[in-house]
Amino acid sequence: MSKRRTIARLGEYLHAGYAWLVLAMLLLPLVALIPISLGDSATMSAFPDRISLRWYREVLGGSDWQSAFSWSLLTASVATVISTTIGYLAAYAIVHSETRLKSMLEILMLMPMMVPTVIVAFSTYMLATWIPLDGRWLVISIGQGLLGLPIATLIIAASLRGIDPTLISAAVSLGGDRRQVFRMVTLPMAMHGILSAAALSFLIAFDELLIALFLTRPGLETLPVRIFDSVTYELTPAIAVVSVFLMALICLALLAGAVVRKVAAISEARVVR
C-alpha cells in the first residue's frame, strides 16, 4: 500500500512538473525576445555574442518606427473610445431589457468576434471605399473598434450584472434623478469593468494587423503593419526591440489592472467599515 502511495506521489510530481513546463514553454519564448533585442548583428539569436543597444537606437531614432507607433496610438485610442462607449450602451441595453431583444442584441454585439477577422477587415475595406482618403485612419479606428466591441460589451455587461438592482432602486427612492444615479451609483460600481474593457480593447486595436494592412498606404502605416512588413522583408532585431516595448505595455496594463483591483478592494473595505 505504501508502494501504491509512492507511485501516486510520483505521479503528482510528474503532473506538476509537466504543467510548469507547459507554462514555461508559453513564457520563455517571450522572455527570449529580450536577449534577441540586445543583439549586435543583423542575424538574430537568443544568445547574442555581444550585447548592445544598437537596435534600440535604431528603432528609437528611426522615423518610420516612430510614425508607425504614433499612428497605432492614434487609431487604437479612437478605437478604444468607440468600443467602450458603444460597448457600454449595448451592455446596458442587454442587461436591462427583455429577453428577445436581449439575445438579438447579444448576438449582434458578438458578431465581430464570431466572424473571422479577415472578413471584418474586408467589410471595413468596403466601408473605406465610401469615405474620402483623408479619413482612412478613422476607418481603421472604426474597424479596430468593432473588433474590440464584443469583449468590451461582455466585460461591461458582466460588471453591470454585478450591481444589485435594489441599489439603484434605493438611490432613486432616496431622491436621485437619473443622471445623478448614473454618476454616483452606476458608474463608480461599473468603473472596474469599464476600465478593463477599455484596456483590453486598446490592446486588441493596438495589435490589430489585417484591417490596417488592407487600408495601409504610404504615410499611413500602423505598428503591426510595420512589423509584418519587417518580418516579411527584413527580419532584424529591431522587431524584437519593438516586441519588448509591446510586452512592457502589456505588463503595465496588467499591473494597472492589479492596482485598480487593489484600490477598489481597499475603498470597498473602507465603505464597509
Add this chain to the structure above:
Amino acid sequence: MLSLAVILFFVGVTFLLPLFNVLLLSISDPNGGVSLHHFRALATSVSLRPVLINTAVTALQVTFFCVLIGYPAAMFFARLEGWKANLTGVAILFPFLTSSLVRTFVFIVLLGRNGVLNSVLVSLGVPGAPFTLLFNHIGVVIGMTYVLLPYMLLALIGTMRKIDHTLLDAARSLGAGPVRIFLTIYVPLSLPGVAAGAIITTILGFGYFVTPALMGGPGQRMIAQSVEQRILIMYDLPGAASISVLMLVVVLSTYAVAARYLGLSRLMRPQG
C-alpha cells in the same frame, strides 16, 4: 431607446452594411446582374482546393495538439489556489494578450536552422538535426499551437475549476479507483470546456492569417491568405467576397451547432 438607436446605427453602418455589400459582391455578375458565377468558379478552382484542405487539416491538427498539451496542464492549474492560481492566471494571460505577430516572430527566430531549438537538438546529438522547422507545415502547426494554446487553457481551466470536488470524494467513497474516477467523473464533467476550447481554437485556426502568412511556405497557404491575396494583390474583390461568404457559412454554422449544445455564452466567455 436613444442608446439602442445609436448602437444599431453605428453597427449597422460600419459593419452590417459593408458586410452585406460583401455578400452582394459575391453574387454579382460582371454585367451588374445577379449570378452564382463566382461560386461556380470557386468550386472548379484548382488552386483553391489544396488551400481549403490545408486550412481544415491545419486547424484540426492545431486543435488536437492544443487539447493534448493543454488538458493535463489545465487539470493541474485548475487545482491551484491563492497566489499560485493568480500567478498562473497572469502567466497564461500574458501570452494571450501579447500580439500574435510578436509571438509568431519569436518562433521564427527560435525555430530557424540556427535557432535555439535546433542548436539544442544538434548538441544533444539527435539524428537528423538540424531540422527544417520553418516555412513548412510543421512550423505552421507549431507556431499556431503556441499562439492558440492560451485560449484552450483558459477554456479548460474555467470549466475544470467549476468541477465540485466532493463529487470526486463521493466517487472515491463509493469505491472507484483514481483512473476510474478520472474517466467516469472528471473527464465527462470537463468535456464542455474541451468542446468550447476546441471550437474556439478550430474557428480561430480556420480563419488565421498571421502565423501561416509568416511561417508557412507557399504550400501552407490558408484560406484567410487567399482572401488577402485577392484583395491586395489580384484586386479580385468578387472572388475575395465569394471565399469570405464560404468562410462565413462554415464558421457561423459551426457556431450555431456549438451554441445549441453549449450555449453561446460559454463559447464567448471561456474563461468562465
Add this chain to the structure above:
Amino acid sequence: MMQDRPAAGHRGAKLQGARSASVHLEAISKSFGATCILSGVDLEVAAGEFVTLLGPSGSGKTSTLMVAAGFMLPDHGRITVGDRDVTHVPPGRERDMGIVFQNYALFPHMTVAQNVSYPLKVRRLPRAEVSRRVDEALRLVQLDMLADRKPAKLSGGQQQRVALARALVFEPSVLLMDEPMGALDVRLKEELQWEIRRLQRELGATVIYVTHDQNEAMLLSDRIALMRDGRIEQCGSPQELYRHPKTLFAAQFLGDSNLLTGTATSDGKLEIGPGQAIELPETAAATAGARYAALLRPEVLLAEPLLPGNDPAPGACHLFGTVRDMAFVGQSIRYEIACESPAQPILVHQVARATHSQMSTGQAARVSWDTDDIHLIPLGDGND
C-alpha cells in the same frame, strides 16, 4: 400496487445482509497548524445503532465525520469498524462506508439510475445483479419512477433520496451522513426525517449522522453525541440528554431551559437568592455547600395569575413574579416571567387549554413545578 411493494420488513431484509458493523473512534485528535479542531474524540457506535453528532458550527462534528470517512487523517487515535482497524485505510472499497454528502454530491452527468448503480459497477457486479439492486434501492426510497432523470431535474428532497440510495446500495458496513437536510425546507425536512428513521430501523444500518438541528437529532437518533470545541461533551439517548444534561452547555443547547443557580443547603434545598430556597428532589444527593444549577424545562412549569386568595408566601416549589411578555405560538402559550431572584426571566411553555386563564403583561403570577422535574447540574470546574 400492493404486489409491487413487498412488506417493509421483507424489503429491508433483501437489500441488507447482516453487514452492519460497529464503529469505534478512540481518542481522535486533529489539528491544522496551531488550531486544534478535534481533541480526543471517543465514540462507540454499536452495530445497527443510529448516533448523531450534534453541536454548534465549529464544534468539530463534520471533522469527526470526515475522519471516520477517511477523508481526513487523524493526528492521533484509532478507528475500528467491527474488529478491523481502518485508521489508515483510504476511503473506498476497502473502507466500505456509505456517505451522504452535505450537498448530496450527485454526479450531474448521470441519471438517477446511473448514480445509484455507480458503486456496483465499480465493484464489477454482474449486470443483472446491478439492475436488480438498483431497482430495489430506488423502490426503497420511492424513486423508481424517476430512474432516468438527471439530478438537476429533481427537487431537493428527491436528490437527497438518490444520495441515500446510492450510499446504501452497495450495503456498506456503516452509513455516514453529513447534514443531509441542511438545504431543505422545514416541512420536507420533517417528512424525510421520518423516512430516514424508518429506513434505518428497517435495514438495521449503523449510522453516524451530523446535524446542528436538535429536533432532527432527537427524532432520529438512538444516541446523541453532543460536541463542543472538538470534543464530545455528553453522549446519551435523546431523553437522557434532554432530561439529565451533565453540563450547562448541554442543558442550554438542547431545548429552552431555566437555570436557577445557587448553593445546596444541608436540609436538601438550593438557596437561589437571599432567603429564597427551593426544594430539591430526594434523589438529587447534592453536597451541602456546593454550587449547583437547577434545570427546569419551560414545559414542566405552571404559571397562574396571583389572585388575592392564593398563598403569597414564597414556597419551596414556586416563584412569584410579573408577566413581562407573553406570546401565543399555537401548541403553547409562552410566558416570560420576571422574578426577583434569578436575574433571567423564567420561561414558561404552557399548553393552552380552554380552562386556563390567560395572563397578560404586567400581571402578577405564580410559577410552580413538581420537585421531581428538577435536574441538578454541578457547577465549578470551568463549567459555567
